Amino acid sequence: MNLSHVVNENQIRLDADSLAHWGKDWTNGLPVAPSAIVFPESNAQVQELVRYAVANQLALVPSGGRTGLSGGAVASQGEVVVSFDRMNQILDFSPEDKVVKCQAGTITANLQAFAEEQGMFYPVDFASSGSSQIGGNVATNAGGIKVIRYGLTRDWVAGLTAVTGRGDLVACNHGLVKNATGYDLRHLLIGSEGTLGLICEVDMRLASQPEPQTVMVLGVPKVADLLSVLQQFSAKLTLSAFEFFSDLALTKVQQHRSLPDPLTSRVENYALLEFDESALDAAEAAFSECLDKGWITDGVLSQSAAQAKALWQLREGISESIACYTPYKNDLSVRIADVPDFLSDVDGYVSKAYPDFEVCWYGHIGDGNLHLNILRPDRMSVDEFFAHGNTMSPEIFKLVSARNGSISAEHGVGLLKRDYLDYSRSGAELDLMHGLKQLFDPAHILNPGKLLQSTHQS
Numbered sequence: 001m002n003l004s005h006v007v008n009e010n011q012i013r014l015d016a017d018s019l020a021h022w023g024k025d026w027t028n029g030l031p032v033a034p035s036a037i038v039f040p041e042s043n044a045q046v047q048e049l050v051r052y053a054v055a056n057q058l059a060l061v062p063s064g065g066r067t068g069l070s071g072g073a074v075a076s077q078g079e080v081v082v083s084f085d086r087m088n089q090i091l092d093f094s095p096e097d098k099v100v101k102c103q104a105g106t107i108t109a110n111l112q113a114f115a116e117e118q119g120m121f122y123p124v125d126f127a128s129s130g131s132s133q134i135g136g137n138v139a140t141n142a143g144g145i146k147v148i149r150y151g152l153t154r155d156w157v158a159g160l161t162a163v164t165g166r167g168d169l170v171a172c173n174h175g176l177v178k179n180a181t182g183y184d185l186r187h188l189l190i191g192s193e194g195t196l197g198l199i200c201e202v203d204m205r206l207a208s209q210p211e212p213q214t215v216m217v218l219g220v221p222k223v224a225d226l227l228s229v230l231q232q233f234s235a236k237l238t239l240s241a242f243e244f245f246s247d248l249a250l251t252k253v254q255q256h257r258s259l260p261d262p263l264t265s266r267v268e269n270y271a272l273l274e275f276d277e278s279a280l281d282a283a284e285a286a287f288s289e290c291l292d293k294g295w296i297t298d299g300v301l302s303q304s305a306a307q308a309k310a311l312w313q314l315r316e317g318i319s320e321s322i323a324c325y326t327p328y329k330n331d332l333s334v335r336i337a338d339v340p341d342f343l344s345d346v347d348g349y350v351s352k353a354y355p356d357f358e359v360c361w362y363g364h365i366g367d368g369n370l371h372l373n374i375l376r377p378d379r380m381s382v383d384e385f386f387a388h389g390n391t392m393s394p395e396i397f398k399l400v401s402a403r404n405g406s407i408s409a410e411h412g413v414g415l416l417k418r419d420y421l422d423y424s425r426s427g428a429e430l431d432l433m434h435g436l437k438q439l440f441d442p443a444h445i446l447n448p449g450k451l452l453q454s455t456h457q458s
Contacts, residue, residue, distance in 0.1 A: 074414070263297075
C-alpha cells in the first residue's frame with residue numbers, strides 16, 4: 001500500500017495516536033485498528049483514492065465528526081480511514097433558492113452559523129452539532145430535537161455529490177425543487193452509512209428564521225397521558241419540540257449538574273415543549289385544559305432565553321449524567337400511538353428478567369423515538385453487564401418488531417445493530433439492500449461490514 005500515489009505525504013497519518021483518534025467514533029467496546037488515516041482535499045482526490053482502493057483491495061471507512069454511537073465510523077480490521085476534516089468549506093449560497101452548497105466536512109454548527117448570517121435558519125439540531133459534520137449527518141440521516149416540526153436531515157438535502165465504490169463521481173439533483181427523471185439516487189445515499197458512496201458535497205436547504213422560542217416543562221404522572229398532552233397542544237399550536245424524560249432521568253441530571261427541582265412536586269414523567277413565543281396564549285389554554293383533565297399536575301414556563309436554556313439542561317444533560325453507569329443504550333422507534341404500550345412492554349421485560357437494573361427513559365416522544373438506558377449496578381463489572389446487554393438486545397428487538405418499529409431510530413446500524421437488522425427489515429428488503437450494495441460497490445471496499453453483513457444468502 002502506497003497512498004502517496006494518491007495524496008501528498010502530509011495528507012497521510014500512520015502514527016499510533018492518529019490511528020487511535022481517527023479510527024473510532026463515540027461507540028464503546030469495539031476494537032480500533034486502522035492501517036492509515038487519509039485526509040483528501042478535493043472530490044478528485046476522493047475519486048482517485050476509491051479507484052486506488054479498488055485496484056488494491058483496500059477497505060475504506062469514511063470519517064466525519066465521529067460522533068456516532070453504532071460503530072459506523074470504527075475501523076477495526078486494518079481499513080484506511082478517509083477523514084473529511086480538510087473538506088470543510090461552504091462553497092456557494094443561492095438566496096433565491098435558499099440552498100447552500102458545502103463540503104462534507106463542514107461542521108453542523110458552522111452551517112447553522114452561516115445560515116444565521118444570511119438571516120436564515122438550518123433547523124436540524126442535536127447535542128453533537130458542535131463537532132458532527134454535514135456529510136456524516138447525511139450518511140446517517142440525523143434527526144435531533146426538532147424533528148416534530150422540521151423533519152430529518154433527509155428533508156433538507158436538495159442535492160449531493162458522492163463517489164461510488166466504482167470510483168464514479170455522481171452529482172444528484174443539483175438543488176432542484178422538481179425533478180421527475182426517475183430514481184432519486186440522492187435518497188439512496190442518504191442514510192446509507194457510507195456503504196454505497198463517499199459523500200463529498202451537499203446542497204442543503206435553509207428555512208426562514210423562527211420566532212424566539214418559549215420552553216415549558218410539565219409533570220405528567222401517567223405515560224399514556226403524554227400522548228393526550230401532545231395531541232392537546234398540537235391542536236392549538238405548532239410545536240418545535242416535544243421531549244420526555246422519566247423521573248429517574250431527572251434525578252440523575254440534577255445530581256450531576258446540581259440543578260433544582262423544576263416543579264413543586266415529583267411525578268413519574270415529564271414533558272418538555274418548545275414553541276413560538278407568539279403562541280403563548282394558545283399554549284396556556286392547552287395547559288389549562290390538560291390540567292383540568294388531570295393529565296398534568298404542574299408546569300413551568302420560561303421567562304427568558306436564559307431560563308429556556310436552563311430548562312433544556314434537564315433534557316440535554318441526561319446522557320452525560322448517566323455515562324458513569326456505562327449504560328446499556330438503545331435508540332428505538334415505534335409509531336407515536338404505540339409509545340406507552342411499548343414502554344410498558346420493555347419495563348415489564350427488564351423488571352422480570354433483571355429486577356436489580358434501573359431503566360432510564362428519555363427521548364423525542366413527539367416523533368416516536370425513545371432512548372432506552374439501562375444502568376449498570378455499582379456491584380457489577382462492565383464486562384458482566386455488557387454480557388447481559390447482549391442477552392437483552394434480541395428480547396427488546398422482538399418487542400420492537402412486534403410493533404413494526406425500528407431497532408435504530410436515528411443513530412444508525414453500523415456494527416452494533418447489523419446482525420439484528422432483520423428485526424426491522426424483511427428478507428425481501430434485505431435482498432434489495434444487498435443488491436444495491438453490489439451495484440454501487442461491487443468490490444465491497446466502502447465501509448465493509450457496516451449496516452449489512454459482508455456475506456448474504458437470499
